[in-house]
Amino acid sequence: xxxxxIQQKYYRKLITLCTVIFIFFLTACxxxxxxxxxxxxxxxxxxxxxxxxxLNQSAYSVFSYIYEGLIIENGITGELEPALAESWEVSxxxxxxxxxxxxxxxxxxxxxxxxxxxxxxxxxxxxxxxxPSSSKDILRIGxxxxxxxxxxxxxxxxxxxxxxxxxxFVRYAGGLYILPAHVLKDSVRTTNSEGELNFxxxxxxxxxxxxxxxxxxxxxxxxxPNQRIILEKNPFYWRKDDEGxxxxxxxxxxxxxxxxxDNQLLNFRSGELDTIQVTAExxxxxKREEKRGKYTIYNGGPTSTSSFICFNLNQAxxxxxxxxxxxxxxxxxxxxxxxxxxxxxxxxxxxxxNIYRGLGAPQYSPxxxxxxxxxxxxxxxKVYNYDPEKSQELLLGAGFKYNQNGDLxxxxxxKVEFTLLTSAGRKVREQIATQINQDLGKLGMKVNMQFLSxxxxxxxxxxxxDWEAYLGGFTGGxxxxxxxxNIWAVDGRLHTFNQGPEAGGEKIEGWxxxxxxxxxxxxxxxxxxxxxxxxxKEFYGQAQQVIAxxxxxxxxxxxxxxxxxxxxxxxxxxxxxxxxFWNLYELKISE
Numbered sequence: 001x002x003x004x005x006i007q008q009k010y011y012r013k014l015i016t017l018c019t020v021i022f023i024f025f026l027t028a029c030x031x032x033x034x035x036x037x038x039x040x041x042x043x044x045x046x047x048x049x050x051x052x053x054x055l056n057q058s059a060y061s062v063f064s065y066i067y068e069g070l071i072i073e074n075g076i077t078g079e080l081e082p083a084l085a086e087s088w089e090v091s092x093x094x095x096x097x098x099x100x101x102x103x104x105x106x107x108x109x110x111x112x113x114x115x116x117x118x119x120x121x122x123x124x125x126x127x128x129x130x131x132p133s134s135s136k137d138i139l140r141i142g143x144x145x146x147x148x149x150x151x152x153x154x155x156x157x158x159x160x161x162x163x164x165x166x167x168x169f170v171r172y173a174g175g176l177y178i179l180p181a182h183v184l185k186d187s188v189r190t191t192n193s194e195g196e197l198n199f200x201x202x203x204x205x206x207x208x209x210x211x212x213x214x215x216x217x218x219x220x221x222x223x224x225p226n227q228r229i230i231l232e233k234n235p236f237y238w239r240k241d242d243e244g245x246x247x248x249x250x251x252x253x254x255x256x257x258x259x260x261x262d263n264q265l266l267n268f269r270s271g272e273l274d275t276i277q278v279t280a281e282x283x284x285x286x287k288r289e290e291k292r293g294k295y296t297i298y299n300g301g302p303t304s305t306s307s308f309i310c311f312n313l314n315q316a317x318x319x320x321x322x323x324x325x326x327x328x329x330x331x332x333x334x335x336x337x338x339x340x341x342x343x344x345x346x347x348x349x350x351x352x353x354n355i356y357r358g359l360g361a362p363q364y365s366p367x368x369x370x371x372x373x374x375x376x377x378x379x380x381x382k383v384y385n386y387d388p389e390k391s392q393e394l395l396l397g398a399g400f401k402y403n404q405n406g407d408l409x410x411x412x413x414x415k416v417e418f419t420l421l422t423s424a425g426r427k428v429r430e431q432i433a434t435q436i437n438q439d440l441g442k443l444g445m446k447v448n449m450q451f452l453s454x455x456x457x458x459x460x461x462x463x464x465x466d467w468e469a470y471l472g473g474f475t476g477g478x479x480x481x482x483x484x485x486n487i488w489a490v491d492g493r494l495h496t497f498n499q500g501p502e503a504g505g506e507k508i509e510g511w512x513x514x515x516x517x518x519x520x521x522x523x524x525x526x527x528x529x530x531x532x533x534x535x536x537k538e539f540y541g542q543a544q545q546v547i548a549x550x551x552x553x554x555x556x557x558x559x560x561x562x563x564x565x566x567x568x569x570x571x572x573x574x575x576x577x578x579x580x581f582w583n584l585y586e587l588k589i590s591e
Contacts, residue, residue: 043264044256045454046058048229049455049458050205055132057458066214068084068215069084069175070173076575087099095164095166098160107183111180115152115157121179122176125184126139127147134492140489141162148162165531166529168480219232229254230252231252249587250584250587250589280359300576303559306473307429313333314330315512318506324466332410333468343384346439355431359560360559362385364384366484375541375544388443419469421461421467424452433471481527490518498514500513571588
């Protein structure tokens with residue numbers, strides 16, 4: 001599942017994808033030195049927005065520490081391996097999977113974890129139409145959007161079945177986090193005075209941490225809002241080493257909220273943090289200090305994340321009958337020639353060289369270049385090399401014109417001006433925004449930048465739907481493209497460029513789906529229904545061609561990903577797929 005920075009790299013997500021390191025000047029928020037024998041300090045640019053996993057839409061959370069699914073992906077090979085499950089069997093037609101749990105599993109409060117919890121997690125939460133979860137999007141099967149059937153066989157065995165073939169069935173049937181029925185079932189089965197499930201307000205950030213129950217390596221020990229979350233080893237975690245000792249070896253994780261990229265380098269160099277995602281700007285200095293600083297910089301290759309500009313194509317009205325987007329601007333945004341002109345008008349090569357120090361390449365597809373389903377330009381993917389003359393040609397052909405001052409006007413003499421939202425505090429993101437502003441200014445457009453705190457930014461995009469454009473990205477990309485179906489399904493929860501009505505959300509009227517949106521949805525569905533990878537690649541290739549032509553997202557740069565990790569953390573088995581912490585459970589600290 002992809003998230004607004006959702007989001008698939010399992011334990012890499014624990015630290016690598018969710019670790020862009022920042023620091024407050026306030027003493028109360030300063031990270032404690034990380035020289036404790038059994039503790040590592042990581043950081044996040046934003047506080048968690050909820051402790052309720054199915055409702056989460058942010059990339060920045062501690063769920064990967066406190067929960068596990070039935071099956072995980074090996075960080076080296078990408079192969080599926082048992083987690084809470086001991087084994088699984090797939091029927092010959094691929095439409096039935098029987099998963100057997102390990103024996104004596106327990107929750108972090110010591111209560112037994114059984115097949116009842118698995119059935120509850122799927123049937124009453126993930127597949128519940130009254131709960132707006134992105135997980136449901138990736139579990140839909142075929143054009144009918146049917147959902148799998150989940151039933152208990154006995155206390156250790158669960159049967160998942162589908163009405164038709166579904167290629168990533170095992171990966172997604174087994175990959176979602178299992179949730180505690182004994183804690184959550186009452187909130188799912190009862191409603192408030194307005195008829196909404198109590199679950200929708202369960203486990204907010206005001207919840208006493210002792211009430212938050214998980215099944216992962218760690219449990220929440222303490223939470224200081226907007227400062228830090230301290231995690232402690234879960235004494236009931238199922239993994240043990242060869243000698244029978246409980247894992248993980250590392251006793252505590254300090255998840256520090258640090259919101260200033262100008263200080264992330266300072267804090268890592270001073271030893272207050274144990275890992276840092278190394279930006280291109282930091283790389284030369286940190287590489288020189290690698291030996292003295294007692295850390296290693298690992299090259300993860302091209303990142304699996306995406307970055308892009310997105311225009312709001314939603315033509316609906318809110319419950320008061322007001323258009324979500326100014327109709328004048330909506331006409332611009334919904335004009336393909338306008339979007340293509342923007343794509344040709346952004347100098348990605350200069351962005352790569354000046355912002356990323358040459359450590360990256362222009363990006364044109366939502367599927368990572370490391371995925372076997374990626375369509376390269378040589379195979380037919382449309383690209384948008386910097387060509388301002390082509391931009392102007394497209395704009396003039398679409399009825400736009402210039403006044404004597406060089407301002408771009410539409411056919412009704414309205415100046416082309418819009419607001420571009422992005423999250424504050426990330427220096428690279430701010431530099432990209434600055435260049436976009438300059439490049440589009442050369443085309444006669446006025447771009448008003450608005451920088452918001454991360455959680456405010458996410459809420460603006462997902463709840464209000466009345467924004468004009470945003471600069472953002474998605475994390476969680478993996479070798480399996482269907483994890484992004486929650487973006488490309490027309491009713492997907494992360495279909496941000498044209499977000500439809502949502503359960504529990506504000507009512508909207510007049511929502512329209514473009515033919516090409518439906519085509520992308522259909523191609524993703526078709527790709528999920530064939531078991532032959534070559535045929536699947538054909539479908540995903542067609543989807544990538546439609547995306548590159550229509551440009552619901554105008555992609556920016558695919559940088560190389562570097563991580564610096566303290567040498568005192570032993571057992572690092574770094575890979576491009578899993579990063580440095582995919583095997584966190586077996587890492588040790590040695591001074």
